[in-house]
Amino acid sequence: MEGVDLSMVNWARYQFALTAMYHWLFVPITLGLSLLCAFFESIYVRTGNEEWKRITRFWMTLFGINFAIGVATGIIMEFEFGTNWSNYSWMVGDIFGAPLAIEGIVAFFLEATFFAVMFFGWDRVSKGFHLFSTWMVAIGSNLSALWILVANGWMQYPVGMAFNPDTVRFEMQNFWEVLFSPVAMAKFTHTTSTSFMVGSLFVIAVASWYLLRGRHEEMARKSIIVASAFGLLSTFYVAITGDESAYVNASKQPMKLAAYEGLYKGQIDAPMTVFGIVNGDKKPGDNQSPFLMDVKIPGVLGLLSTRSFGNFLPGIDDLVYGNKEQNIMSGAEKIRLGKEALRDLTAYKKAKKAGDAGAAETSLAAFKVNQQHLGYGFLQKPEDLVPPVGLSFYSFHLMVALFGFFGVVFLLFLLAARNGTLLARRGLLRIGVLSFALGMIGSQAGWIVAEVGRQPWAIQGMLPVSAATTNIGAGSVQATFFLFLAVFTLLLIAEIKIMAKQINIGPEGA
Numbered sequence: 001m002e003g004v005d006l007s008m009v010n011w012a013r014y015q016f017a018l019t020a021m022y023h024w025l026f027v028p029i030t031l032g033l034s035l036l037c038a039f040f041e042s043i044y045v046r047t048g049n050e051e052w053k054r055i056t057r058f059w060m061t062l063f064g065i066n067f068a069i070g071v072a073t074g075i076i077m078e079f080e081f082g083t084n085w086s087n088y089s090w091m092v093g094d095i096f097g098a099p100l101a102i103e104g105i106v107a108f109f110l111e112a113t114f115f116a117v118m119f120f121g122w123d124r125v126s127k128g129f130h131l132f133s134t135w136m137v138a139i140g141s142n143l144s145a146l147w148i149l150v151a152n153g154w155m156q157y158p159v160g161m162a163f164n165p166d167t168v169r170f171e172m173q174n175f176w177e178v179l180f181s182p183v184a185m186a187k188f189t190h191t192t193s194t195s196f197m198v199g200s201l202f203v204i205a206v207a208s209w210y211l212l213r214g215r216h217e218e219m220a221r222k223s224i225i226v227a228s229a230f231g232l233l234s235t236f237y238v239a240i241t242g243d244e245s246a247y248v249n250a251s252k253q254p255m256k257l258a259a260y261e262g263l264y265k266g267q268i269d270a271p272m273t274v275f276g277i278v279n280g281d282k283k284p285g286d287n288q289s290p291f292l293m294d295v296k297i298p299g300v301l302g303l304l305s306t307r308s309f310g311n312f313l314p315g316i317d318d319l320v321y322g323n324k325e326q327n328i329m330s331g332a333e334k335i336r337l338g339k340e341a342l343r344d345l346t347a348y349k350k351a352k353k354a355g356d357a358g359a360a361e362t363s364l365a366a367f368k369v370n371q372q373h374l375g376y377g378f379l380q381k382p383e384d385l386v387p388p389v390g391l392s393f394y395s396f397h398l399m400v401a402l403f404g405f406f407g408v409v410f411l412l413f414l415l416a417a418r419n420g421t422l423l424a425r426r427g428l429l430r431i432g433v434l435s436f437a438l439g440m441i442g443s444q445a446g447w448i449v450a451e452v453g454r455q456p457w458a459i460q461g462m463l464p465v466s467a468a469t470t471n472i473g474a475g476s477v478q479a480t481f482f483l484f485l486a487v488f489t490l491l492l493i494a495e496i497k498i499m500a501k502q503i504n505i506g507p508e509g510a
Helices: 006-047 050-083 086-120 126-154 175-179 182-212 217-252 253-259 300-305 316-321 331-354 357-378 389-420 426-452 472-505
Strands: 161-164 167-170 272-278 291-297 457-459
Touching: 006 050, 006 167, 006 182, 006 217, 006 426, 006 472, 050 086, 050 217, 050 300, 050 472, 086 126, 086 167, 086 175, 086 217, 086 457, 126 161, 126 175, 126 182, 175 253, 182 389, 182 426, 217 300, 253 357, 272 300, 272 389, 291 300, 291 426, 316 331, 316 457, 331 357, 389 426
Parallel strands: none
Antiparallel strands: 161 167, 272 291
């Protein structure tokens, strides 16, 4: 985009990515562990066994520590929309702000209301009401994720809105269309299901550490039984929601799908790349192979993406340069129409300011013809439409491989816990300790796919990242980037130290 300080844009992106990735270190544990605490307490209330109460209070303490740090990073991330992304906030605040406001007013309020009862009400309220409070915190945590992911889903597939040329803002027309967008629903179900797996891995990692050291063996074994069962069920849920996400990407964000599959040439019944080494020299439109080596399964990608055989799946080249046979418009044509829309919008604003009603009406009518391509007018060349293919491809395939591995881990732990052989399976326990770190890597990889894969867009097809930033100097953003890096790192170190201390103390100090 002409006249834009790309250095500032890049530093703003780095800062937001830094904040989001630090925040996402805490969120999956919160979502998964909140439900596990509810399961543990439900068993306690049902059985009356005090051991389950001790288990619940221990995991609840770890949940509380993680929850507090996660809230701090989340608040900072929301403030960044106003500091570094004011153009974005101005243009979409009417829509993007609504789900975030609901998250704060309803979901977060629900969590806060019952949070105190959950932690401090053990001897002050009845068992039933305390259990209800624990479930409300778990439900509130996941409802918070719903509204945040609805906002993110709208950015990736803007629906239920209209562009107001007088205010130059997108305005909400249909709240329910925004809420039940297929992209938003796919993101919510897939993100929460992977978080359930991460929460389960956290419990298994801590419990495995206890068993390796011969501590709290009964508590650890019972925790592993519940966590591995929940994790195994979540694995099947992840597979279903992941399949739905790919299907939605194929129809709503085909460039993202093509990027994380490394698909340059569109095909009928396209093959799925199970493993590949991306050719870093490959460019859209050239004749180089996308991979230095790869392993493919014929027809599978086309089937998963379209739910039937015989369908064409567009690749990067088709989406950049067009494909007349498949009625796919080229990126160059979209950019041309987008620039016409920008010129007509500017002409409309000038004519209206000058009081020329006839010219304003003519310009507005011309603008409405091409307004669906408005965002493309900020781009300079069709190749700008291609996200980083290598990063998208490796992140996606790493995520898939890891979460498939976790399914096997959950099954092995469940079988070993049920038949009483956990203590003898030292190798499995060591894998259990390491699996949580791998779970966090897999979860972060998923967010890289979601956010890097939709570049260059802040709002898919409507507003590129380069046009969404605040008009401030790159130095200011750079300074706050390193400030946030230091603060977030200190918060992470503090969380790890507090968690480690509490884990070392054990259930007795819960």
